[in-house]
Amino acid sequence: MESLTITTPKKQQAVPEPTVRRMPQYLHLVRALREKGDMYVSAPVIARMLGLDPTQVVKDMAYTGVSGKTRIGFSTEELQLALEDFLGYNRKHEAFLVGAGYLGSALIQYQGFREAGMKIVAAFDTDKRKFGTEIQGVPVFSLEKFRDLASRLHISIGIITTPAGAAQSVADLMVVWGIKAIWNFAPVALKVPDQIIVQDTHIYANLAVIINKLGQQKNS
Amino acid sequence: MESLTITTPKKQQAVPEPTVRRMPQYLHLVRALREKGDMYVSAPVIARMLGLDPTQVVKDMAYTGVSGKTRIGFSTEELQLALEDFLGYNRKHEAFLVGAGYLGSALIQYQGFREAGMKIVAAFDTDKRKFGTEIQGVPVFSLEKFRDLASRLHISIGIITTPAGAAQSVADLMVVWGIKAIWNFAPVALKVPDQIIVQDTHIYANLAVIINKLGQQKNS
């Protein structure tokens, strides 16, 4: 093994993605516990309530920076603050959504994202009939009119809920807009510059797992 | 040529879950290719279009039972049929949804699931004001009135979109109804009999990943 060990100085070390995905669950639970008045919670208790392995929880907690008291557990207050910070629930991230069909509308209407630090501030579509309308208070604009605009609006997240065929060109546009991260619901691989974060969400994946398991059960 | 290609599930051995989750992507792509008139598609091409590793695609294809022709690839027709069969897009699965809030309504309105073999046929809530209303043609009923009923309706899937506190009691009810699989959007671990399939979907997980990466980028 080469002893180069390139710099990688004290950059906030990468948290494993599965851990990141569990963080919102921890936060939800910890908030509920605090509402009940609990001052402390132990990893085994968290594990039991969320159906996880206790060691897993301990390791995940380490990434929040909160350290636990032996035999007592972790301070719920510290945990809540650390998790909210970790998840960026305090900072607010504004998002543009392109593709105001059923899926796009559903995401807009599901306001839960607001409390998670993301606010969809505008939607775009290519369907004339939608221009000027509002979905749950979010205005729908003509995509064409925004080709050039918007690069200084400091929108950090772009959400793509268009058909697959339009996704790449929308992504290109978002890059021009100066968007930093793209949440892509179209079932294609987007080609974007390296520094752009792309998160793909495949709507049917969970359903596929369920139906596959249902089918398997039948054959056993 | 075409023919009924038996595609017999040789030995419905457990398919790795990540593979199952990719299947809908393959199907979507293969359908698009067939519409374009392509008769064959190779694993490297699929891989490039979906941003996957070519070997991965080859291994996934093996689970469909379709075998490829060397130097040519896989028959798009065979693939489509095999994937539709694998994913159960032909069989129809009916679902009940409990919790007709923003998230529940969004899922109902997003009709894409119909073409994926799942149809939400009724929704339930505890909010009087919603009883008797319809969401996108799906009627909303009083949950209480359905406590005893429905065990012989042969609904296979129950979708839980209630607040966390209600989720377990709803799950219990669904078990009584005879539901075989539960798609749970509440951030808690459900306790159900062994033979019941539970699929948890954590809405905020993807958002958490995006925001975490955004935050990391800033620190580098």
Added chain:
DNA sequence: CAGTGTGAAGTTGTTCACAGCA
């Protein structure tokens, strides 16, 4: 040779085992 198919190696995340502590 460009593709399928497959066993081996690599990587990543989970679970176990146990030390330390109050």
Added chain:
DNA sequence: TGCTGTGAACAACTTCACACTG
């Protein structure tokens, strides 16, 4: 004793290497 914290073993999935094939 019940918990945190951590290094090691384990499991699952991905990627690599390569034999084979038309």
